[in-house]
Amino acid sequence: MGRGPGAERQGPGLPRDARSRARRGGGRRADRLHRHGPAGRRRRARLAPGRLRRYRADRQSRPRAPAGGRRAGLRHGAGAGGRDLLCARPARPAAAGGHEPAGPGRRARDRGRFRGQRRAPLRPRRAGRGRGRAGDRQCAPFGDRASPAASSPAIGGPVTWKNQQLPGDHAPVKSGGIGVLVVNLGTPDAPDTASVRRYLAEFLSDPRVVELPRLLWQPILRGAILTTRPKESAHAYRQVWTEDGSPLAAITREQAQGLQQRLGDRVQVRWAMRYGRPAIGDELAALMDAGCERILLAPLYPQYSAATTATVVDKAADKLRTMRWQPSLRTLPPYHDDPHYIDALARDLGAQLDALDFVPEVLLLSFHGMPERTLRLGDPYHCHCRKTARLVGEALGRADLRIETTFQSRFGRAKWLEPATDAVLEEEARRGTRRLAVAAPGFSADCLETLEELAIRGREQFLEAGGERFAALACLNARERGMAMLEAIVRRELAGWI
Ligand SMILES: C=CC1=C(C)c2cc3[nH]c(cc4nc(cc5[nH]c(cc1n2)c(C)c5CCC(=O)O)C(CCC(=O)O)=C4C)c(C)c3C=C
Numbered sequence: 001m002g003r004g005p006g007a008e009r010q011g012p013g014l015p016r017d018a019r020s021r022a023r024r025g026g027g028r029r030a031d032r033l034h035r036h037g038p039a040g041r042r043r044r045a046r047l048a049p050g051r052l053r054r055y056r057a058d059r060q061s062r063p064r065a066p067a068g069g070r071r072a073g074l075r076h077g078a079g080a081g082g083r084d085l086l087c088a089r090p091a092r093p094a095a096a097g098g099h100e101p102a103g104p105g106r107r108a109r110d111r112g113r114f115r116g117q118r119r120a121p122l123r124p125r126r127a128g129r130g131r132g133r134a135g136d137r138q139c140a141p142f143g144d145r146a147s148p149a150a151s152s153p154a155i156g157g158p159v160t161w162k163n164q165q166l167p168g169d170h171a172p173v174k175s176g177g178i179g180v181l182v183v184n185l186g187t188p189d190a191p192d193t194a195s196v197r198r199y200l201a202e203f204l205s206d207p208r209v210v211e212l213p214r215l216l217w218q219p220i221l222r223g224a225i226l227t228t229r230p231k232e233s234a235h236a237y238r239q240v241w242t243e244d245g246s247p248l249a250a251i252t253r254e255q256a257q258g259l260q261q262r263l264g265d266r267v268q269v270r271w272a273m274r275y276g277r278p279a280i281g282d283e284l285a286a287l288m289d290a291g292c293e294r295i296l297l298a299p300l301y302p303q304y305s306a307a308t309t310a311t312v313v314d315k316a317a318d319k320l321r322t323m324r325w326q327p328s329l330r331t332l333p334p335y336h337d338d339p340h341y342i343d344a345l346a347r348d349l350g351a352q353l354d355a356l357d358f359v360p361e362v363l364l365l366s367f368h369g370m371p372e373r374t375l376r377l378g379d380p381y382h383c384h385c386r387k388t389a390r391l392v393g394e395a396l397g398r399a400d401l402r403i404e405t406t407f408q409s410r411f412g413r414a415k416w417l418e419p420a421t422d423a424v425l426e427e428e429a430r431r432g433t434r435r436l437a438v439a440a441p442g443f444s445a446d447c448l449e450t451l452e453e454l455a456i457r458g459r460e461q462f463l464e465a466g467g468e469r470f471a472a473l474a475c476l477n478a479r480e481r482g483m484a485m486l487e488a489i490v491r492r493e494l495a496g497w498i
C-alpha cells in the first residue's frame with residue numbers, strides 16, 4: 001500500500017530501452033514464457049471424468065516438454081519492463097506447450113472461444129447419490145415426495161433431489177440443498193483505528209499472507225505494525241466508506257444477492273469474508289442448516305494465489321474439520337483466462353474508456369502485488385496476472401492504446417512483483433505521458449486498494465509528476481457484465497448438481 005512502516009516506495013521504474021521493448025510486445029512475450037506444466041496436472045486431478053476427457057482432448061495436440069526441460073531453464077521470461085524474473089516452474093521451449101502455450105495455435109483457440117466456441121457441454125452425471133444416508137432402509141432418501149427440483153431424474157440427467165421420506169419418529173432432516181458461498185478478502189467492521197487493528201491482526205497473522213516464521217513475525221506485527229498502521233489505514237478507509245459500509249463488503253453482498261436472483265431457488269447463495277465478518281465458518285454452517293449438502297466455495301479471485309484462494313479453502317477446511325456430517329465441497333477454480341471473464345472485462349473497460357472525456361495514451365492494468373519470492377516458490381499468481389493482461393489487451397484491440405501491467409499495494413520491506421504501479425505512474429508522467437487511465441482487473445469489487453490507492457493517491461502521483469488527465473476505471477462489481485460472467489462460471493462449476 002505504500003503506507004506505514006517499511007512501506008517505502010520501490011526503486012525507479014523501467015529503464016528506457018526496456019520500456020521500448022515492452023511497447024514492442026516484450027510484455028506479451030513475458031507472460032507467454034511463464035509456463036506451468038504441473039498446474040495442469042493439478043487441475044486434471046480436480047476434474048470429473050467427463051471433463052477430464054475433454055481437458056485431455058483440448059491439450060492433445062500439444063507436444064510434451066522434453067525430459068530435460070524440467071530443470072533446464074528455471075530462469076526465463078522477461079517481465080513487462082524486460083526484467084528477468086524467476087519462475088519456479090519448469091521452463092519449456094516456446095513450442096513445447098505448458099501452462100500458457102505459445103504459438104498461434106493456442107492464441108487462435110483463445111480467440112476462437114470468444115466467438116462462442118466454448119467447450120462442449122458437460123456430460124451430465126449419474127442421477128442420485130447412489131446410496132442413502134442415516135440408514136437407507138429407514139430413511140428412503142429417494143422417496144417419492146416431490147421437491148421443487150425433483151423433476152424425475154432420468155439416468156444420465158443432472159442430479160436432482162427428492163425430499164426424504166422419514167419415519168414418523170425421525171428427527172427432521174433438511175437435505176438435498178445446493179449452496180454457493182461467495183468469498184472475498186475481508187475488511188474492517190468500521191473505519192476506526194480499533195476495528196482496523198482487529199482486522200489487520202487477523203489478516204496479517206495468516207501464515208499464507210505473511211510467510212515468515214511465527215516467532216519472528218508476531219513481535220514485528222504486534223510491535224511496529226499494529227501500533228502505527230491501523231491509524232493510517234483507518235484514515236484511508238474513511239475516505240472510501242459508504243452508507244452501506246466498506247465498499248468491498250457492500251459490493252460482495254450485492255454480488256451474492258445478484259447471483260441468488262440469477263440462479264433461482266434451486267441454489268442458496270451466501271457470502272463471507274476470509275478475514276472479519278461474515279465469517280466463512282458461520283456461513284458454511286448456515287448453508288448446511290438450510291439443508292445444503294453440496295456447496296460450491298467461490299473465492300472471487302480471478303488469479304490464483306496461496307495468499308487468497310488457498311487460504312479461503314484452508315478456512316473452510318477448518319470448519320469442516322469440526323463437523324461429523326460434512327457437506328460435499330467444490331471450489332471455483334481461478335478464472336484468469338476464462339473467456340467469460342476476459343470478454344466481460346474487455347467490454348466493460350472498453351465502454352468505460354469510450355465514456356471518458358479524453359482519450360488516454362496509456363492504460364495501466366494494475367494488479368495487487370505479492371512478494372516476488374512467492375513467484376519463485378511456485379505461486380502461479382504472477383503468470384495468471386500477466387496472462388489476464390495479455391488477453392484483455394488482445395480483446396480490447398485498441399492499436400492506439402499502450403497497455404502496461406503493474407503491481408500495487410506493496411507491503412513491508414521485501415522485494416515485491418514489479419513494476420510497481422506508483423513508480424510507473426510517476427515515470428509515465430515524467431516521460432511525457434499526459435493522459436492515462438488505470439484499471440484493476442484482479443479485483444472483482446472496488447475496495448480500499450482501488451478507490452483510495454489508485455483513484456485518490458494514484459491520481460495525485462500522476463498529476464504531481466506532470467500528467468494532465470487521469471481516470472481510474474471501476475471494477476466489474478455487481479454490474480450486468482460482471483454478474484453475467486459470475487453466473488456463467490458458477491453455473492459451469494455447479495454442473496451435475498443443478
Ligand atoms: C503481506 C501483505 C499482503 C499480501 C501478501 C496481500 C495480498 C493480496 N491482497 C489482495 C487483495 C486485497 N488486499 C486488500 C488490503 C490489504 N492488503 C494488505 C496486505 C497484503 N495483501 C493490507 C495490509 C491491506 C489492508 C489495507 C492496508 O492497511 O493497507 C484489499 C482491500 C480490503 C478492503 O477492506 O477494501 C484487497 C481486496 C490480493 C488479491 C492479494 C494477493 C494476490
Ligand SMILES: [Fe+2]
Nearest residue numbers: 185368409449
Ligand atoms: Fe492485500
